[in-house]
Amino acid sequence: xxxxxxxxxxxxxxxxxxxxxxxxxxxxxxxxxxxxxxxxxxxxxxxxxxxxxxxxxxxxxxxxxxxxxxxxxxxxxxxxxxxxxxxxxxxxxxxxxxxxxxxxxxxxxxxxx
Amino acid sequence: xxxxxxxxxxxxxxxxxxxxxxxxxxxxxxxxxxxxxxxxxxxxxxxxxxxxxxxxxxxxxxxxxxxxxxxxxxxxxxxxxxxxxxxxxxxxxxxxxxxxxxxxxxxxxxxx
Numbered sequence: 001x002x003x004x005x006x007x008x009x010x011x012x013x014x015x016x017x018x019x020x021x022x023x024x025x026x027x028x029x030x031x032x033x034x035x036x037x038x039x040x041x042x043x044x045x046x047x048x049x050x051x052x053x054x055x056x057x058x059x060x061x062x063x064x065x066x067x068x069x070x071x072x073x074x075x076x077x078x079x080x081x082x083x084x085x086x087x088x089x090x091x092x093x094x095x096x097x098x099x100x101x102x103x104x105x106x107x108x109x110x111x112x113x
Numbered sequence: 114x115x116x117x118x119x120x121x122x123x124x125x126x127x128x129x130x131x132x133x134x135x136x137x138x139x140x141x142x143x144x145x146x147x148x149x150x151x152x153x154x155x156x157x158x159x160x161x162x163x164x165x166x167x168x169x170x171x172x173x174x175x176x177x178x179x180x181x182x183x184x185x186x187x188x189x190x191x192x193x194x195x196x197x198x199x200x201x202x203x204x205x206x207x208x209x210x211x212x213x214x215x216x217x218x219x220x221x222x223x224x225x
Contacts, residue, residue: 034213043119043203043216044156089155091214098168099210103155 010108013084019077021107023090028071032093034101035064035075039086047075047088077109085111116140117217119204125223126194134189134220136204144210145187147179148203150219156203162187163210191222199224 013019025033031052036044050057050064050073057064063076073090090104118137126132136145144163148156160169162181176198178190191198201221205214 032211036216041219041221043117043219046213046215049213093211100158100161101214106153106155 008107009105010110012110012112013080014112015080015082017080019075019080019084019109021075021077021088021090021109023073023075023104025071025073025090025092025102027092027094027096027102028068029095030092031095033064033066033073034091034093035062035073036089036091037084037086038089038106044089080109080111082111082113085109117204117206117215119202119217119220121220122218123221123223125225126191127225128196129193132191132194132222134191134202134204134222136187136189136217137185138204138206139185140206140208140215141184142206142208142215143184144207144214145181146205146207146214147177147187147189148205150201150203159189194222194224196224198222 034049035047037047038044048059048062048064050066055066061078065074077084087106087108089106091101093099094102116139120135124132146161147159149159150156158170159173159177160179176192180188199222201219203219204217207214
């Protein structure tokens with residue numbers, strides 16, 4: 001099975017609210033995590049990443065949190081906008097699998113106007 | 114500004130007719146990857162190159178081949194496309210295995 005997974009396949013958010021997308025991983029040796037955004041008909045777009053020596057990293061309107069104790073990763077989007085509607089994938093760089101990316105199943109975020 | 118370019122964006126082929134998808138990059142990255150993505154699923158790695166070193170995933174069908182003539186270009190050849198090969202094909206690059214992978218826009222393949 002997949003080593004990285006998202007808790008919810010869909011998330012509906014009111015425009016202007018904050019979004020939280022969750023992801024669990026199973027390989028405690030993983031040391032690098034990435035969030036991608038994929039809009040319909042397009043390739044995955046890098047959003048933000050975090051390495052295992054950190055527990056929080058912030059970008060523009062996005063924050064990634066890493067909890068290594070419970071092997072949990074989350075993406076927070078502040079003031080969600082219609083352009084944030086997309087599928088969000090977490091990905092784990094797996095050293096026990098030759099550092100190949102393991103993707104979660106994806107969460108579809110829909111922003112309500 | 115495009116860093117990973119894929120051509121064509123849409124490809125229609127007939128059952129059994131060979132098709133080649135193209136990827137190029139301006140990042141001078143060492144690693145190039147090909148993924149297959151079917152509707153509502155995560156990308157699935159087919160193979161990758163580190164420079165000229167080729168690595169095929171164990172479950173990648175023999176029907177899929179790849180070429181990397183130089184650092185910038187990588188091709189995906191599907192020798193005899195079946196209906197089940199209809200998918201989005203994504204190319205990605207990274208500087209090394211432990212660095213971020215950047216994806217191209219993808220090629221949507223339709224098999225008639």
